[in-house]
Each structure stands twice: as C-alpha cells, then as structure tokens.
Amino acid sequence: MDFDLPESAAAVREGVLAIAREYDQEYWGRCDADKRWPEEIWRDLVRGGWHALAIPAEHGGGGQGLLELSVALEALAEGGAGGAAGFMYLLTPAFGGLTIARHGTDAQRREFLPGIAAGEIETCFAITEPDAGSNSIAISTRARRDGGGFAVSGQKIWISGVERADFMLLVTRTIPAAEARPRTSGFTVLLVDVKQAVADGTLSYRPIPKLGTNVVASNMVFLDEVRVPADRVLGEVDQGFAVLWDILNPERILAAASGVGFGELVLRIACEYASERAPFGKPIGANQGIAFPLARIKAQVELARLMAYKAAWLWDRGRPCGSEANIAKLTAADAAWQAADRAFQTYGGMAYSLEYPVARMFRDARIAKNIPVAEELVLAHIAQHELGLPKSY
Known part of the structure; x- marks a missing residue:
C-alpha cells in the first residue's frame, strides 16, 4: 500500500498486521467450523490496546480516531481474519467504545470506557427488527417510562454478539412512530445490562442458523419489560436519532x-x-x-x-x-x-x-x-x- 498514512495510523497498521500474521487460515477455518469467537487473537489485540484505539487516553485508550480504528480493522482482515475482522472491531471497539466516547455523559464514560479499554466489558448493538430492517423509522420496540427509568418490550433480529455482550446499545421508541413529529424524533438509545436482564428473565435470545461468518452468532432477541435506569440513556431521551x-x-x-x-x-x-x-x-x-x-x-x-x-x-x-x-x-x-x-x-x-x-x-x-x-x-x-x-x- 503506497498511501501515506498519518504516523499514528501507519503504526497501527504495522502493529495489527504483526499480530494477524501469527494466525494462519487453518486457525480461522477452525474458528468458523467450530462456531467460536477467535478468543486467542482477540486477547492479543486487547493486550496491545489495539481494540481501544478510539477511546480517550484519560479512560485507558489510545486517544485516536475512527481513521486509526479503520486502519486496524483493515489490517486485521488483510492479515488473515477476512470477514471476521468486521465483527471484532464493530461490536465493542466501535458500537461501545466509539459511541460512548462521543455521546456518553461524564459518568457513563467513567463507568464504561476503562472497562472496554481493559477488555473487561464487551458490547453489542440492536436496531433491526423483523418488520423494520433498513427502514429504521419503523422500529416498534417500546421504552415506556417506569418510575425512575424505563421498561422495554419488543423484538430485535440479526443482533450479533449478544452471547458475549455485557451491555447492549438498544435503539428504542419512546414515542411511537405514528405519533412522532418529525418522524425522526422519539428515538432513545439505551445501555442495557444484558447479563442482568437475562438473569431476570426479561431478555432472551436465539441464534439464527446462517451461511457464514460463524465466529459470532447472530440472534433473535426478545425483550419483555427489561428494566433500564434513567442514567443509562445514551444522548437525550426522544433525540436518539x-x-x-x-x-x-x-x-x-x-x-x-x-x-x-x-x-x-x-x-x-x-x-x-x-x-x-x-x-x-x-x-x-x-x-x-x-x-x-x-x-x-x-x-x-x-x-x-x-x-x-x-x-x-x-x-x-x-x-x-x-x-x-x-x-x-x-x-x-x-x-x-x-x-x-x-x-x-x-x-x-x-x-x-x-x-x-x-x-x-x-x-x-x-x-x-x-x-x-x-x-x-x-x-x-x-x-x-x-x-x-x-x-x-
């Protein structure tokens, strides 16, 4: 590649490539056949901080940006991971790290970002629904006010990484689509404690049999009065678009x-x-x-x-x-x-x-x-x- 990257991004590329080249196609083939997360290389990336590039330095990350994160993903894919690389850099580094760093409150950043940077917290993202795929405006998963927080009910589909996630960035409707003016209002993004909701019996999921990229499961997710505290709103209520x-x-x-x-x-x-x-x-x-x-x-x-x-x-x-x-x-x-x-x-x-x-x-x-x-x-x-x-x- 002849493109003259910034020094920071060039260093990222070389660092991630060096790790990726330690894992051959037999490794990736086994992970895919066994339908298991590539834990070994993920741990290597975490140890080097390559997953936390876009997290501010004061929270334990690399203090860099989406460009460096993109270069890291590209290098991982090129070095051997192929299609698996996208999931490895989207689920937690981007959906969790990047989004909370930009839109989280100071308290949310302190709560979540150091754990993400240390590899102790993993996340996933849930927007797609059975009747609302590319038309996000039509989602119907409802978050209603309940005391000091929200109660969420609905269904999501094609949600990857739920089985690993500690927290889910969940896109909900706090104003039904039919009542929202403008149509893009009434969205609220919530940080859902997945493991607690599963333990409570209010969240369940079922893997969808699929053709490929089997290193991570993609799931149907069912939400039945999932409780979410008010301080777990990412951004503003009704203004989540x-x-x-x-x-x-x-x-x-x-x-x-x-x-x-x-x-x-x-x-x-x-x-x-x-x-x-x-x-x-x-x-x-x-x-x-x-x-x-x-x-x-x-x-x-x-x-x-x-x-x-x-x-x-x-x-x-x-x-x-x-x-x-x-x-x-x-x-x-x-x-x-x-x-x-x-x-x-x-x-x-x-x-x-x-x-x-x-x-x-x-x-x-x-x-x-x-x-x-x-x-x-x-x-x-x-x-x-x-x-x-x-x-x-």
Whole structure:
C-alpha cells in the first residue's frame, strides 16, 4: 500500500498486521467450523490496546480516531481474519467504545470506557427488527417510562454478539412512530445490562442458523419489560436519532475498511495460487484471462481504500460524511465480492474443496453487499443526495 498514512495510523497498521500474521487460515477455518469467537487473537489485540484505539487516553485508550480504528480493522482482515475482522472491531471497539466516547455523559464514560479499554466489558448493538430492517423509522420496540427509568418490550433480529455482550446499545421508541413529529424524533438509545436482564428473565435470545461468518452468532432477541435506569440513556431521551447516525456512519466506514482488507487478503491468496499452478507448463497467472481481472480488482480495492479513509477523516473532524460513508461501503463491498468471486474462478475446481480457504471467503464476502445497508439503498441515497434526483423511498 503506497498511501501515506498519518504516523499514528501507519503504526497501527504495522502493529495489527504483526499480530494477524501469527494466525494462519487453518486457525480461522477452525474458528468458523467450530462456531467460536477467535478468543486467542482477540486477547492479543486487547493486550496491545489495539481494540481501544478510539477511546480517550484519560479512560485507558489510545486517544485516536475512527481513521486509526479503520486502519486496524483493515489490517486485521488483510492479515488473515477476512470477514471476521468486521465483527471484532464493530461490536465493542466501535458500537461501545466509539459511541460512548462521543455521546456518553461524564459518568457513563467513567463507568464504561476503562472497562472496554481493559477488555473487561464487551458490547453489542440492536436496531433491526423483523418488520423494520433498513427502514429504521419503523422500529416498534417500546421504552415506556417506569418510575425512575424505563421498561422495554419488543423484538430485535440479526443482533450479533449478544452471547458475549455485557451491555447492549438498544435503539428504542419512546414515542411511537405514528405519533412522532418529525418522524425522526422519539428515538432513545439505551445501555442495557444484558447479563442482568437475562438473569431476570426479561431478555432472551436465539441464534439464527446462517451461511457464514460463524465466529459470532447472530440472534433473535426478545425483550419483555427489561428494566433500564434513567442514567443509562445514551444522548437525550426522544433525540436518539443523532446518536443513531453516529453509530450507523462509523459502522459503514468500518464495513468499508473490512471490505478493503478482505479484498487484499483474497487477492493475495488468488495470486499465490495463480503464480504456482502450472497445468500447461507455465503459471496460470501469466495468462491475461487470469491476470487482468485480478489487476482490475486491485484497482477497485485501492479506490475503495481512499474513500474509506476520507469518510473516517471527515467523521473524526465532526464533518458531514453520510455520502462518503455510503460510497465507501458500496465500493469496498463490491471489491471484496469481486475478489472472492475471481479467486474462486482462479482456483478452478479446487475452489469447491474445503481444504482451501477460498470457499469460506466466497461465502463470507457475499453478505457485505447486503449489510450493514443494502447496496440498493446506498444507490438511492447517492441518487438523491449527490445527483439531486427525486426521493425513491
């Protein structure tokens, strides 16, 4: 990579790459097959503070920003983690650390951030519902006033990492959607003590069988009068939409960083095979039919990287970055998918063998075109906000 990163981000890249390269594809394959969190490398990242880069130094973190966090995620993916890297940097470093650092009260920062920085507190994020996927306005999980706090009831779906989380950043409605004026009012983000709610019997979850990225479970979550104290509101009551966008835009930027690192990893694996495989007396990588598609994908990965860095740079400075975050996510997800698809083709029939990592990467790459936001909605956003076309949804 020739991009001249700030010194802080360049150091992050080298540090995380050094850890990632200690874990080969057999390790990642075992974690996926066993459906278990990659605890060993996670502990290495925690010991080095690489997960706490965006937590202020006074709370035990690195005092850096989303750019450095994005570079760390990209390096982890490129170094071997592939699609698993996104979950490792989203669930706690971003959803918990980044959001509480920006939107938490002084008391919340003191309560949560040192524990996150020390690897003692893990978090997850819950917004999606069975009847409210990309249309977040339509969520119906209700938080009603109850004495000095809230009682929350509802259902969430595709919530990753609940089984590990100590706290959940839960998006609720304190004003029903039908009554909210404007439509973006009435949201409240709550910090829910997951383990306490499970012990109380007010929160339960059920893993969803899924195609890939099995290092973390994705769950149905059921909330039945979950009690949340008033001091666990993140941001302001009824005004949580501002907090929400400061979760969703970093999520898209980090998804883009994951796609960039994933693309680099898959390209490396494809090129190594293409340089060694010689069924007709010369490496298949010497053939333009193999080389040119891989070269084009490399160009796409580099362009996606620049947009991801730009979006992170803007976010760190508190500047609007919605379009940049969406474009970064769109281009990086497509580059990662194209890389996985072309690697599959490069391996020929052997791609279908689970002896090689290509099948797993092909499977894992596809979902990035759908989450954390479907590419059709990204394109609709670009059409409306960048091209001035009429709103389509």
